[in-house]
Structure formats: structure tokens, C-alpha cells
Amino acid sequence: DTAVSQTPKYLVTQMGNDKSIKCEQNLGHDTMYWYKQDSKKFLKIMFSYNNKELIINETVPNRFSPKSPDKAHLNLHINSLELGDSAVYFCASSPFLSSGSGFGYEQYFGPGTRLTVT
Amino acid sequence: GQQVMQIPQYQHVQEGEDFTTYCNSSTTLSNIQWYKQRPGGHPVFLIQLVKSGEVKKQKRLTFQFGEAKKNSSLHITATQTTDVGTYFCARDMRFGAGTRLTVKP
Known part of the structure; x- marks a missing residue:
């Protein structure tokens, strides 16, 4: 069984379109994340949800809207896609949200969704 | 949030040589995590x-956390082709830029 799954694996679309990426984790974790990895492999946090509640929104354009229908799912909807949105998007989960003052929690990543905007 | 700086960006070694990547922070870190991402794969917690x-x-990987908790290193002894990938340090959700390791057989 895949711990963190994402669909689709590949997404090719034109500028201006709207698309969604789905993520599910079966680990029973409380916290889920979306990351963007650009062509230089830089991994940047976009959003973090804890128990369906948005915790972190990292200066991401409001064309990106995450939705967490329940603790096991965190979907990402992107409106009006732009060329610069082309990247690999990773979903991840961890048992709890790292407090920032002590013990951190390992993150389990999904296989990624390669988004290409033409 | 705190950002961690990682060097080198790239490292190419001959199989059997050692490899080290360094992670530095200007502020004290409460913890540091290391991940490995194989080419075409996803980050995996180490x-x-x-x-x-x-x-x-x-096994052949040695991880260190500095006395002042402002730096960390990952050292691989006698690299193998299976070590190929990008190694990231991370503090919570903030990842370093990664060190991409290639190994020539």
C-alpha cells in the first residue's frame, strides 16, 4: 500500500487553464503539506495543513487554493495556469506539525506530480 | 522562517571516494533533518x-550536528553508484538547496 499517493503523476496543460492535483495519505498523520520543486531542484513549502486547518501559506499566489476535505486528503487547485507554474509538486505528510521549538517530525513524500504548462 | 544553507551544490566523485555535504544556519537550530532524493524520485527521510x-x-553514512547547533554534515564513506541523488538538509518545512551527488563507476 502506498503511504502517500498523488494523482495525476503527469499533467500537461495550456496557459490559462485550471487544474487540480489530489493527495491522499493512509498513515493516519495529522499534518499534510504541498511543496513545489523547480527545475533546479529547490524544494519550497507552499502550504501546510494540520487537522484540516490551514497553518502555513507561504506567499503563494492566490491562484493556488488548497483544500482538505478530511485529515487524509489535501488537494491543490490551480487557476489560470502560467508558464512559471511548471514544476514538480510534492505532497507530504507527518505525524504532527513541527512546533518549531523542539523535536521535528519526519515527512513522508508522495511520488510527485510533474506539471508542464505550455 | 529559518533558512538553511547547503554546500556544495554539486559533487562528482569516483566510486569508492568519500563525499561530504554541509548545512549551515545563522541561527541555532532545534533540530536538523536529512533527506535523499534519487533522480526522478521523491525525497526520503534519512x-x-x-x-x-x-x-x-x-552503515556508510555519518551524520553530525555541530556543538553550537548551527551546522550539520552528512558524510558518505566509499561512495557507491547507489548513493547517486540529491541530499537535502531541512529544518521543519525549510529545505536547503540540496547537494547533487553523481558517482562515476
Whole structure:
């Protein structure tokens, strides 16, 4: 069984379109994340949800809207896609949200969704 | 949030040579994590360091956390082709830029 799954694996679309990426984790974790990895492999946090509640929104354009229908799912909807949105998007989960003052929690990543905007 | 700086960006070694990547922070870190991403794959958690001066080993991999908890390193002894990939240090959700390791057989 895949711990963190994402669909689709590949997404090719034109500028201006709207698309969604789905993520599910079966680990029973409380916290889920979306990351963007650009062509230089830089991994940047976009959003973090804890128990369906948005915790972190990292200066991401409001064309990106995450939705967490329940603790096991965190979907990402992107409106009006732009060329610069082309990247690999990773979903991840961890048992709890790292407090920032002590013990951190390992993150389990999904296989990624390669988004290409033409 | 705190950003961690990682060097070098790239490292190319001959199989059997050692490899080290370094992670630095301008502020004290409560913990540091290391991940490995194989080409075409996703980041996989390797280890977390929490204590000042901590050293942990996983077979040929040695992880260190500095005494001041502002730096960390990952050392691989006698690299193998299976070590190829990008190694990231991370503090919570903030990842370093990664060190991309290639190994020539």
C-alpha cells in the first residue's frame, strides 16, 4: 500500500487553464503539506495543513487554493495556469506539525506530480 | 522562517571516494533533518539530529550536528553508484538547496 499517493503523476496543460492535483495519505498523520520543486531542484513549502486547518501559506499566489476535505486528503487547485507554474509538486505528510521549538517530525513524500504548462 | 544553507551544490566523485555535504544556519537550530532524493524520485527521510554534537551512523553514512547547533554534515564513506541523488538538509518545512551527488563507476 502506498503511504502517500498523488494523482495525476503527469499533467500537461495550456496557459490559462485550471487544474487540480489530489493527495491522499493512509498513515493516519495529522499534518499534510504541498511543496513545489523547480527545475533546479529547490524544494519550497507552499502550504501546510494540520487537522484540516490551514497553518502555513507561504506567499503563494492566490491562484493556488488548497483544500482538505478530511485529515487524509489535501488537494491543490490551480487557476489560470502560467508558464512559471511548471514544476514538480510534492505532497507530504507527518505525524504532527513541527512546533518549531523542539523535536521535528519526519515527512513522508508522495511520488510527485510533474506539471508542464505550455 | 529559518533558512538553511547547503554546500556544495554539486559533487562528482569516483566510486569508492568519500563525499561530504554541509548545512549551515545563522541561527541555532532545534533540530536538523536529512533527506535523499534519487533522480526522478521523491525525497526520503534519512535521519533527524536533535542534540548538540550528536553523531549518528547508518552503515556508510555519518551524520553530525555541530556543538553550537548551527551546522550539520552528512558524510558518505566509499561512495557507491547507489548513493547517486540529491541530499537535502531541512529544518521543519525549510529545505536547503540540496547537494547533487553523481558517482562515476
